[in-house]
Structure formats: C-alpha cells, structure tokens
Amino acid sequence: DSVLMNLFRSLRRQGRTRRLGDAHGEWMEAHWAPPASEAGNHRFVALQPIFDRRRKVFGYEALSRSKWENRFIGDPDAATQTMIDDWLLHGLDELTGGSRTFINCTFAALTGGSFTLLPTRTVLELLETVEPSPEVVSACRKMKALGYQIALDDFQLSKKMDVLLALADYVKVDFRLTDTDKRRAIVRRVQGLATIPVAEKIETPEEFETAVAEGFRLFQGYSLGPPVLFSRRRIPPLEANHLRETHVPAFG
Secondary structure, three states: OHHHHHHHHHHHHOOOOOOHHHHOOOOEEOOOOOOHHHHHHEEEEEEEEEEOOOOOEEEEEEEEEOOOOOOOOOOHHHHHHHHHHHHHHHOOHHHHOOOEEEEEEOHHHHHHOHHHHOOOOEEEEEOOOOOOOHHHHHHHHHHHHOOOEEEEOOOOOOHHHHHHHOOOOEEEEEOOOOOHHHHHHHHHHHOOOOOEEEEEOOOOHHHHHHHHHHOOOEEOOOOOOOOEEEEEEOOOOHHHHHHHHHOOOOOO
C-alpha cells in the first residue's frame, strides 16, 4: 500500500495523473451567490495573497469555505481535511500559479500524514492550538525532510515554542493582537534563523509601512488583498470513496 501511495504521489506531482474532479469544470471566482439550495452542489475555497516588501505576490493562504459567504464556520480538523481533499480532487495550481500555498494545519492532519499527498510547495501553517509535543516535533521534522515548509500561526515568544521555532520557515504575527514591543522582539528573535517573519491582519497602508520598518518581510491583510472566494461544481459521491482509499496511514 505504501509503495502504491508513493507512486501516486510521484505521478501526481509530475502532473501525469488525472484528478477525479478534472472533468467537472474549473474553479470560478464567486462574484454572486445563487440560491442557498445550490451551495450543496459546490466546493469552495478562498485565497488570500501574501506579499513581499515590494507588494509583489509571494504566495497565498488557502482558506476553507463551506458556503457562498466568504468566511469560515466549522471545525478546524474538518476544514483542513477539506482543503487537502479539494487539492487532490480538483487541484489549486490553476488558482495559485504554482506559488507557495499556506494551509492551516491541525494536530490530526500533521500527525496523520495527510499533507504528504500534496506538492512540496505547500506550507503547513500550524495553528496556535498545536502544542510542541514530541509527536508534533517529530512529525514536523519528517515533513521538513520531505521538502515541505512549516509556518507558525499567531506566533508569540515563549520558551516552549523554541523547539518549533528552530524548525519554522515562517512565523505569522497578528498585527492587531500583538503590540509594538512584542512584534519587534519576535523579529529580533528570528534574526540569524532561516525563519521569515510575516505580518498578518494588515488593515491600513500605515500598518504596512510600520511592519516594513519593524523588519517584517512578508505581509498579509485586507488592505493589501482580501480573500477571494472561488467555487466549482461538486463531483459525484464517488469522491468520498476515492479519498478513503487514498488517505495515507499515520506517521509511524
């Protein structure tokens, strides 16, 4: 089974296998919402761009959506699994252009190995609820060894997070919830590490300029680019059976 899954992963990354969803239309930007009854016939994803200091797009955060409203309501584990399923079934490359794509990563998704089915340009964005347990640290090291990158969401300095900080490629700092002194301390802490500080929740041009001055290197927020909602028609119920067959076993 592991040999088959390794072959599937290899072919999928080379673009030599079709996804089940390839024949069911393209992702379309959702400019308007049809009747609520139509929501069950569609899959949804929102993409928010992440910019560098020159305001050029560096990558995207892929956000789970279950309805036409451009906001998230639901269970984080289910949301993460839905994002993985959508990438496997429909792909997101046509939307991201092959850029780095950040996806929220829960404890279950990280330690269950589901992310190994996705391209290595995927960035695993560990939610702030993920504790730096030995199991989590081991899973992060394995994912890094496979070529994936790690981001720490809503990062705050603490001794217990040092072990994950040493593995992190990015730390995302909520510009609204973290004061100036704490933000500057985080930027100083990652200097000399291979870790890029990301300022998120940037809501005004002035906050962008402040974040640049404080030493942040990547930026995300509504003033730079809000999440854009996309939808595509759901494929038949066969998709659920297919995904059950392709889910990988947990890290051993």
